[in-house]
Amino acid sequence: MLSLVLAASLAAAPAPRSAPSATTVVHIPQLDKLSGLQAFMSRAGTYAAMARPTTWAAEFHPFLSLDPMRAETLTAVGIDPTGSATVSFLRTGKVSCARLADPKAFQAKAATALAAGGEVKTGTSKGVTTASAPRSSGGRAGYALKGQDVCSFATLQEDDDMLKEAVKLMGKAPAPDARLGKLSGVAFVLQGAMVVGIDGTADGLQAEGTATKLPLPPFQSSGSSPYGTMAPSGLLVSRAQVASTGLSQAVGSVRWSVQQMCATCPPEQIEAMAKTVTEQLTGHIAVLVDSIQVKSSLRTPEGRFFAPRQAIVAEVKDAAKVKAALAPLAQFPGATALEDGYTLALKGGSVLVRQKGPHLVLGNDDAVVRSLLETLPEKGAKLPHAVDFSVDPKKVARGLSQVSLMDVMSNQQLAALFAASAEVGPLLSNSERITGWLDSASGGAHRFSLNWALPPAAGKSSP
Structure with a gap:
């Protein structure tokens, strides 16, 4: 059979x-x-x-x-x-x-x-x-x-x-x-370990694909997410459930960013906090990038770190244990204790760590952190996929337009962003919304889908 x-x-x-x-x-x-x-x-x-x-x-x-x-x-x-x-x-x-x-x-x-x-x-x-x-x-x-x-x-x-x-x-x-038989589309693009099927209408583009070498942790979709009904607005909003085998990778990337920004912070204490937090995470997270505001050169670590005004929230198993694990932050250079956490002054801005019940929030902008805390729902809901995301293309276009000429001339990656801004920026500014989802697949692969929506064509009205 x-x-x-x-x-x-x-x-x-x-x-x-x-x-x-x-x-x-x-x-x-x-x-x-x-x-x-x-x-x-x-x-x-x-x-x-x-x-x-x-x-x-x-x-x-x-x-x-x-x-x-x-x-x-x-x-x-x-x-x-x-x-x-x-x-x-x-x-x-x-x-x-x-x-x-x-x-x-x-x-x-x-x-x-x-x-x-x-x-x-x-x-x-x-x-x-x-x-x-x-x-x-x-x-x-x-x-x-x-x-x-x-x-x-x-x-x-x-x-x-x-x-x-x-x-x-x-x-x-x-x-x-x-691989193509598992995807929908009228045309398929195969490039290395990635396969994408695409189709479209006058109002949007649909893409669906698989990839085996995305730099992402494994995800899982099971049970109810505490962020299932959360609907904040911003440049990027994403909800996900990271598999237990991928939590170290996810936390490690955050730890590396903080250590890069805070050279005087004791690395052994940061590592110990990261270890305890990792053990307490359920895997449910939500990410909010409100906007991009370039305040200093993107050639510097602080310029790149603080340009996206962002915050991430994660559910923890034992809030008391996490609070105790974060206590050493009070002794870090530039740290200030808050009623529900800490703020850490760094070159170029501040990092905030706050707790609200079983939720741990980390962000680089006070207003974004507060907005995320205020939109945390009281009840959860099941998500149809391990990861979902929504992007505001107009805010992306505004962010790309902030890459300076000096940054472009000195950095190949920033030059690519500048080129993308010049070529795709007008399309992003005239687009409605980009949404999508992602699931993990066997063999370390990921399956993903993306919908790029334009405003209704002339003569059509929004539903």
Whole structure:
């Protein structure tokens, strides 16, 4: 029975005809199903050039000018708009495989396009027809065709290695990829250990994927969360339940941040507090990032630490034990005791540690910490996933816009943020909401989903 179920699932899974050495693969099971994704990209493209369908169309085929989202441009070159297509991006070029409705029409269009670069070499061996020619920009382009399947290529190199790769892809039918069968989408992106399926409408983009190397602790979804009904607003709001095996990793990242900011704080006491707190955590947490306010250079640790105005709350098993474990904070340099915790003055700002019943709150902004404490619900509720999150894209855009030119010129990562602000910032400013969830899967993998919502299209009203 198990073998039958496995066989059925594999039969239903998409089968990309992808190059083994590809760094990134884009697979489209059925080209005529892209209308929803095109609708989203068309609207998003009015604010971000990288989202425009015309931008992506140029990447679809190595040497023919066509738009995979417009059936008439596909049929004009002999490609079947109801068939599948797979584009493999390699370090030295790309290979695009598709199903043909009219092989002769394709060959005629290809011959004209290839001849523009120089002499076209053709051949036929074991049922596979090949053609290749030099490119005017350097390297070679061509295709390998068998029956109604074709793999076209373009390479920066003058040798025929890519042609041989295309011939190999024609040698056997592609195997179903079980990872894609578990995801929804009209197009799939495969990159290393990550696989993402995407779809869209005029009002939003949906993405669903799996990844095995995310820098995240394991999560679990079980029982009622004390933060299940909490609904604060901010740049980022997230609720999660960390698995017991991931608590040390989660607390360790917080401990490292505090130690980096407080060089005079005794590391052995910080480590002892972190150990006790870890043992007392239930795994239920909530994160609130209210906004981003850059007050000093992002090249400095304090600039990066205090730029996001944030707080995190975690449920503890024994509040009295946690309170006793945190008592040494009163003796730390710059520490001030509060009625329900401590504030620790650091270079660039203050860290606050406060308790409210079984809840432990840590934050770097007094107003955000108070807001989080005030929104703690009296009753919990079950969350459908181990992690959920909601992002305010307008606040993200405002945060990205605060990266200074001096920071950009001196830091490659900050330069990337600046580039993202310039390219995606207008789209974020004109977006409604980004929401999603994440669950842990077997083998250290994570499964995730994201919805990027735009305001209702013209002529439509919000529900």
